[in-house]
Amino acid sequence: MSDITYSGQTPVPPPEVVEEHHPHHPFLQHHFEDLGQQHEASTLGMWTFLTTEILFFGGIMLAYWVYRLAYPDAWSVASTLQNTRLGGINTIVLITSSLTMALAVREAQLGRRLRIVAMLFLTLIFGSLFLGIKMYEYHAHWVEGLFPGTAWHWNENPDLAPKIQLFMTFYWGMTALHALHMVIGAGLLLWFMWRAWKDQFGPEYYGPVEVMGLYWHFVDIVWIFLYPFLYLIHGHKH
Amino acid sequence: MSTSQTLYDVRSVEPARTRNYLNEDYGFFSWVLTRDHKRIAILYLISVSVMFVIGGFFAMMMRLELLTPEGDLLTSDTYNKFFTMHGIVMIFFFLIPVIPAVLGNFLLPIMLGAKDLAFPRINLLSWYLYVIAAVVGLVVIVTGGVDTGWTFYTPFSTQYSNTHVFGTTFAGFIAGFSSILTGLNFIVTTHRMRAPGLTWYRLPLFVWSMYATAIVQLLATPVLAITLIMLMIERTLGVGFFDPALGGDPVLYQHMFWFYSHPAVYIMILPAMGVASEVVAAFTRKRIFGYKFVAFSSLAIAFLGFLVWAHHLFVAGISVYSAMIFAFLSFAVAIPSAIKVFNWTATLYKASVSWQTPMLYIMGFIGLFTIGGVTGLFLASLGLDIHVTDTYFVVAHFHYVMVGGTVMAYLAGIHYWWPKITGRMYPEWWARLAALLVFVGFNLTFFPQFVLGYLGMPRRYHAYAPEFQVLNVLSSAGASVLAIGYALPIVYLLWSLKNGRPAGINPWGAVGLEWTTSSPPPKENFHQTPVVTWEAYDYPGLLKAMGETQNV
Numbered sequence: 001m002s003d004i005t006y007s008g009q010t011p012v013p014p015p016e017v018v019e020e021h022h023p024h025h026p027f028l029q030h031h032f033e034d035l036g037q038q039h040e041a042s043t044l045g046m047w048t049f050l051t052t053e054i055l056f057f058g059g060i061m062l063a064y065w066v067y068r069l070a071y072p073d074a075w076s077v078a079s080t081l082q083n084t085r086l087g088g089i090n091t092i093v094l095i096t097s098s099l100t101m102a103l104a105v106r107e108a109q110l111g112r113r114l115r116i117v118a119m120l121f122l123t124l125i126f127g128s129l130f131l132g133i134k135m136y137e138y139h140a141h142w143v144e145g146l147f148p149g150t151a152w153h154w155n156e157n158p159d160l161a162p163k164i165q166l167f168m169t170f171y172w173g174m175t176a177l178h179a180l181h182m183v184i185g186a187g188l189l190l191w192f193m194w195r196a197w198k199d200q201f202g203p204e205y206y207g208p209v210e211v212m213g214l215y216w217h218f219v220d221i222v223w224i225f226l227y228p229f230l231y232l233i234h235g236h237k238h
Numbered sequence: 239m240s241t242s243q244t245l246y247d248v249r250s251v252e253p254a255r256t257r258n259y260l261n262e263d264y265g266f267f268s269w270v271l272t273r274d275h276k277r278i279a280i281l282y283l284i285s286v287s288v289m290f291v292i293g294g295f296f297a298m299m300m301r302l303e304l305l306t307p308e309g310d311l312l313t314s315d316t317y318n319k320f321f322t323m324h325g326i327v328m329i330f331f332f333l334i335p336v337i338p339a340v341l342g343n344f345l346l347p348i349m350l351g352a353k354d355l356a357f358p359r360i361n362l363l364s365w366y367l368y369v370i371a372a373v374v375g376l377v378v379i380v381t382g383g384v385d386t387g388w389t390f391y392t393p394f395s396t397q398y399s400n401t402h403v404f405g406t407t408f409a410g411f412i413a414g415f416s417s418i419l420t421g422l423n424f425i426v427t428t429h430r431m432r433a434p435g436l437t438w439y440r441l442p443l444f445v446w447s448m449y450a451t452a453i454v455q456l457l458a459t460p461v462l463a464i465t466l467i468m469l470m471i472e473r474t475l476g477v478g479f480f481d482p483a484l485g486g487d488p489v490l491y492q493h494m495f496w497f498y499s500h501p502a503v504y505i506m507i508l509p510a511m512g513v514a515s516e517v518v519a520a521f522t523r524k525r526i527f528g529y530k531f532v533a534f535s536s537l538a539i540a541f542l543g544f545l546v547w548a549h550h551l552f553v554a555g556i557s558v559y560s561a562m563i564f565a566f567l568s569f570a571v572a573i574p575s576a577i578k579v580f581n582w583t584a585t586l587y588k589a590s591v592s593w594q595t596p597m598l599y600i601m602g603f604i605g606l607f608t609i610g611g612v613t614g615l616f617l618a619s620l621g622l623d624i625h626v627t628d629t630y631f632v633v634a635h636f637h638y639v640m641v642g643g644t645v646m647a648y649l650a651g652i653h654y655w656w657p658k659i660t661g662r663m664y665p666e667w668w669a670r671l672a673a674l675l676v677f678v679g680f681n682l683t684f685f686p687q688f689v690l691g692y693l694g695m696p697r698r699y700h701a702y703a704p705e706f707q708v709l710n711v712l713s714s715a716g717a718s719v720l721a722i723g724y725a726l727p728i729v730y731l732l733w734s735l736k737n738g739r740p741a742g743i744n745p746w747g748a749v750g751l752e753w754t755t756s757s758p759p760p761k762e763n764f765h766q767t768p769v770v771t772w773e774a775y776d777y778p779g780l781l782k783a784m785g786e787t788q789n790v
Contacts, residue, residue, distance in 0.1 A: 031354035031355075045426045052457070053460065055456075055460040058460075058461070066490055071485055173467075173468065
């Protein structure tokens, strides 16, 4: 029986046969065939991850919309409590950071070491500026008593106050989750600046910067939704 | 290219004498820092087995309590905690990861002819997240437990329960990330790392079902994550996403929870269906009837599974029109599920079946899953659902799917691939005995619960009316048989690690890339990247080749 063979499948070489190793790129991981496959895998990996992120933010946005449609008056008043100007400035800051991030990817493709570092640094600066302005807004809300729970003491509109508190719970929850993603992105930027400084990226190997860029743009896009949801849509004027 | 595969390899080298993933490297850190998908599968195997024993302990204590109508062994509070922790441990820490993270981890790259999953470090990270979640869960259990039921319904979970809701939901949240990362790895690996010639329609059906599972993991789990975050915020800060006092809606919580947790049922059952397809083909030595139908029915289940969640809310006050639509969509899921059952049956038709242990389990799986699925249709019927909501009928139904379905198929899979994983055979006689005990014990445990539920015994109470005692005693007796059936494999599989007969490359004479490499496989899975030129389950070609050899 041991000699029955089947001509459809591949042979099993004896275990002693060891695959010969070709010299390859230092960042090619052993389980990929080539850098192209590695690049495609990591890009698809990030897109797949971003899909889960869409569902993650989508869940809380769904809840936000359920209540927005149920309580249009409270939501309308609550939107006017936001600092639209600072939110707008922050939107511009974040879009600018996406531009510098995209330029960093471009420089990585061209392999210009110092320019990659510079563009990543600029992205980090704009990201930090965004977080700084956000902190200022948080502080202002805290002082006004617009932090839900026991710290709540905003009571200008007693009828709508409970539902405005519900709105503010979404405000803090959604913007804090967004800010957390920004902080993670900032950490990645520091790491990538160090890698770029070590001259690890170039025309052959720029995938990680591109993948990092996808993440950064996604976090940017989340804010593009949050800004109108939380600041701009007033329903009708009071 | 001259190609050949040895069938019934009787060279059967002692596993220790080949270079393989087990003896590539030694020591504690070579395991806990490994990036080899096969070793990570073993780490998962050990972890989920531990959690299974813990979850089983709670089940046994409940069945012991329910021997008598009086609530005499456990107080009602303790009983609440026990059914909650039984559910949480079994669902989040056993059923969700068991087949993908153990068998899928081990087999997916090998079935694709790849050296590893696309992201080995993320794969290891997913195991660490699982362990962190499990440790948090165990700390919760040891320090007093949780009593909300595994569904954490608000407002009980946010305002009234004085048990460890936060810790438990946090554990669920972390376990969710582990599940997401596994799914992400499977999707990318299936898309980007198939061997040359391995087209989608040449993939084993196990890979199709893993792919469909991964889609559900990726799209459903993040919604659970955000829901649990909202619950944790609400409980900790005393603010209300779901608090009626602030205009919040507890039913919204149920919608968001079941948007994950119903598809999660398909995270548990789709991999089981994949195992069934592999085992049915191998032990009938036939190509699976209607390959493409079986493949696409996995995707159809994954898709439709997202559209049925509100059938858990029929009594929660949703509108009758949306209830009707969700009832209809729930019926629709039965179609792709039935397609699978019919195609397995058609494969079995006029086949000469080898009744070895994996096939015994799969025969049990097909029958029990069918009962579980059909009673699911009872529950999807609006009028009947109201009668049996929150009764033992529901308990029996989902145990037929989860335990009769997923656990049976997992046991089939672990026996079928045990020779590949360890290089040694399990003892066939003991394994058949265990399969028989599991089947008998399972039915004895859960069939009486259908009757109990239909007669009106509510779930989640430690005491019950005396007229239900006979059926409850039967159920508890069945649970004892089931426990022995589950304990046996733990003993003889461990025994076989040292004493099992060396398995050789292909002990079943099965077709598939995993049966072309040595047992256990080398670290890089294949000594050279395979080139696939044959269809999946090419048993006709194999039988022809055997016939030719005999004529020579």
